[in-house]
Amino acid sequence: MTTADHSKNNGKVPPADETPIVELRGTGKSYGNIRALHGVSLAVHPGKVTCVLGDNGAGKSTLIKIISGLHQHTEGEFLIDGEPVRFSTPREALDRGIATVYQDLATVPLMPVWRNFFLGSEMTKGSWPIRRLDIARMKKTADEELRNMGIVLDDLEQPIGTLSGGQRQCVAIARAVYFGARVLILDEPTAALGVKQSGVVLKYIAAARDRGLGVIFITHNPHHAYMVGDHFNVLRLGTLELSADRSEVSLDELTNHMAGGAELAALKHELAQVSGVDVEELPEPEDLTAPVAATPEGTS
Structure with a gap:
């Protein structure tokens, strides 16, 4: 630049x-x-x-x-x-x-990209006591938010550990933006x-x-x-x-x-x-x- x-x-x-x-x-x-x-x-x-x-x-x-x-x-x-x-x-x-993205990124390498995007703040559906993860909505939201930051990933199911270091940093940045940073x-x-x-x-x-x-x-x-x-x-x-x-x-x-x-x-x-x-x-x-x-x- x-x-x-x-x-x-x-x-x-x-x-x-x-x-x-x-x-x-x-x-x-x-x-x-x-x-x-x-x-x-x-x-x-x-x-x-x-x-x-x-x-x-x-x-x-x-x-x-x-x-x-x-x-x-x-x-x-x-x-x-x-x-x-x-x-x-x-x-x-x-x-x-105030959101902090540390060097270790606080990600779980073997989990999919979409799951890491919502790690600790998962979307759910249904009523208690049978609430369950709203996987479709989380995948759709993660894809939209990543694209809004200009990050296009072909497969959100791939483990985040398979992404390059730069891509993982960008996912962490997009996650912080989405959650109101x-x-x-x-x-x-x-x-x-x-x-x-x-x-x-x-x-x-x-x-x-x-x-x-x-x-x-x-x-x-x-x-x-x-x-x-x-x-x-x-x-x-x-x-x-x-x-x-x-x-x-x-x-x-x-x-x-x-x-x-x-x-x-x-x-x-x-x-x-x-x-x-x-x-x-x-x-x-x-x-x-x-x-x-x-x-x-x-x-x-």
Whole structure:
């Protein structure tokens, strides 16, 4: 997807006074004496993709757990539609329209696609005590919803484990949309995929955005993030190092922040003393300047 295509599909930028669906203001989480997350502010608007990037241990998993209701924040504010909330369970988050698609996708590989689509929320027919699964309606609904997302499968009876990784991700996204998600959290959806399958997933992330969902895209890959992202947040050691709109940061700047470019620049003089290491192309500290973490009011 080119920058031009992204701009065409993205539509209008939300007004500055539009209330985000999800907003964090100086949010943090401590586990005893260990502070896993501190002072993180971000906002998720409908029809926008908010990318959260960071290396292992940066705090991405803790951030997901707070928003999805697995853990409660210990500092700052967490707001849904402008209302402060403190979820006790993931069910409470789901009831407010926040759905999370984890890397393992929570699917049963040997079950058919349609059965996985409704796993845990099966349609039934008849009266108690002889209620039974409404298989025909579930198959029809699953096929319609997958087609609405542009996913065409010849056989919904095939085990979902026979689909490619990208196709399984897309089924999980369509399932979340069908069950009323307003905010879709995607946990490293392209991490274990090849180039082609990653492109398929990015396509459906853009499709979810174009249907008006707010998307939180968690990733290690700045190239994937830049293809579909509207706002970028880079976490480092539990704090927000960068918060910038697409127009405020280039792909090179985003990559440098992800790769620890500032640290590499600071160590340039030491690397120059190692034989066989070419440091001419390493960035200077002044080349790494980019928008710093914004205040809560400026994180839209």
